[in-house]
Amino acid sequence: MTEKSTGKSEHQRVYWLRDAEQQFPELDRNLTCDVIIIGGGITGTAAAYWMRQAGARVVLLEEELVASGASGRNGGFLLTGTVEHYARAVALIGGEKTRRLFDFTVENIRLMKDFIREHEIGCDLDESGSLHAAISTEENVELRESATLMQTDGFQVEYRDEADIAALTQSDLYKGGLFTPEDAGVHPARMVSGIAKEAVAAGAQIFENTPVTQIIHDDYDSVTVETPKGRVSGYLVLLGTNAYSQLMDDFFQDKILPVRGHAMVTSPITQKLWNPVIYANFGYEYFRQLPDGRVLMGGMRESVPGGDAQHFNELPDERVTTQLIAYLKDNFTALKTFTVDYEWAGIMGFSRDGIPMLGSLPGKSNVFAAGGYTGHGMGFGFSMGRLAAQVMLDGENIGMDLFSLRRLVK
Template structure:
């Protein structure tokens, strides 16, 4: 049975024990107020508490309610921007540090899972596959660059024969195999972080939507029934920022992505379509991605929309993408279909910034949220405690505002997405 207060999904129905946290009522004082209990906010709160800070964590819905509890669960190194492009924007030293931090982000997720004994179906391996021959040469060049220039060996090229043997489909032509990447049950990971944060002393408040706040001296965060007086405020809202902070709303674009979960599959079928139990993402601009759950369901993500509403039939909406690659699954029962809202930036790099002396933001992970959001929370905690060097390196990456800001970003994005969707189909 789904956990009360969450959107129905396979993740909620397979969630570990869920603590209920109170609604904020009255006045609370803390060193730091964190807004948003997704990966960013949970990581920030946990790391701050471990440093000795008192922390109040406010969540408008439930812990992990947003994209953190609904996503594909892939935990992979790297950034959406190429390292060469990053060098051109911020210089070699900072670009190299950002690359290393992407590696560290995956290690951080593993370390937190181990340290706090989080049960979240952690598995190893991520495979990025080409659905046409064209991207294969670029993949080979990118892998050679990582191996020879960056000295990173936990990635290799898988040729057509290997990829087709791994995935049981002739629709794939090659791939990047990230051998030290991982995948997991994202909601159980979020719930585990929350339990660890609470144990460390964090005051967690659910159903406590922030209406407004003021930073600077005498900082205060207000909800319908209470307020938090704090020395620092951390914004960890991502795709659910809304109108809370107009200065940064135009840096991100909320988009909706959708996932289905099949009935449990027999072992032979699981090994045929995903021999090595890796997480998979393809080369389309609007990507397909899939993995096997801990109980052998196929979790398949496919399709997006850019409105405030989800499709009426999410299962059918996603199923057509799955059957395009695996038509033999046409008789497999679809038990779940759900969606979530994430935030992308124009350059697909996370947006980190210090808006005021005591106001920090980390958002816009653009599909790399499990690892980089966990790291983003830790870096905000480090910045609060006076070690802002790594946070500031992310902040140096220029993040353009969407043309037209929040008013016109939607039609512009839709036009661009439709163009790339057509390219996915015909070129």
């Protein structure tokens, strides 16, 4: 296994992780279980929760703290859909696949909202919807077409024209947009931490500060993973390591690519700016106002050469932060003066076709992986954890025509 060559960004620089503390012990003994989950992000914690509901004995190993990867460093947007607008996705992969992928995310958001309510997870659930804002005439055409196609396919969306979008965004930058009322915003680290706590309450064992250093395939029916102070043996392994999966197994070298994403949070702004979370320019820029008035702005990784460099360095590139600041100052009159109180980066896992993946590794039938969300893991991850439980524990193959990672062995 390759060493993770990260430049570690301090948690205090990440708005969502500023108060993060260790909640679960470090592994210091040998254990046996049914399923070993590696990685404590949305994927790993959700899988642990759902696998416990199904009755499996689960051990989750996280090398830092739960949610310290991309799951605690994102925008907290719960969006319907994939990285592509609906109309473009239909053109690329066909109508039926697109509808089912988008349906999966609608179900994921409903499931998350139900979970948050049922378990009273204090993660600032904001149910004001999302707005996809078009930066160009071309994107506006795509969004208008997407609205029509989505309405025909039964999705609840509304197209907004240039005047509407100017009122909603308080900016004249955008040409039109797509409003999705059921989308939401959350405090992502508290959401993931809440899932982890419920998984433990249901009987899962979670260990933090416990890096997996080696996966040993004993035979077809058992696997052992090594950590510095203990080993865990089980029947099945799930890699919930997303962008880091290529460090776990070479198979992922050209299948889940690490891409660095940036975000920052301003000082509190007294004026109320926007209700929905806003995703603009095909998702390259996104922003929202948080409950304490601060503005979170993320994206713009393509605005400077090497900004989205494919490596594991979580330290933000100052040039990208400068672009994020300029975007707010240039486009919103209420945002001429603010300070940047938090700035950070996180590593996303991009798949080659923008579609997430789930399945066992060729030649290692008891080692599974789920990831490759291409910047949309909060929109997929909770349901993906449930699907992983169904696929791994019940041998079901639902959704595998959408997500099978074997499609990438070509």
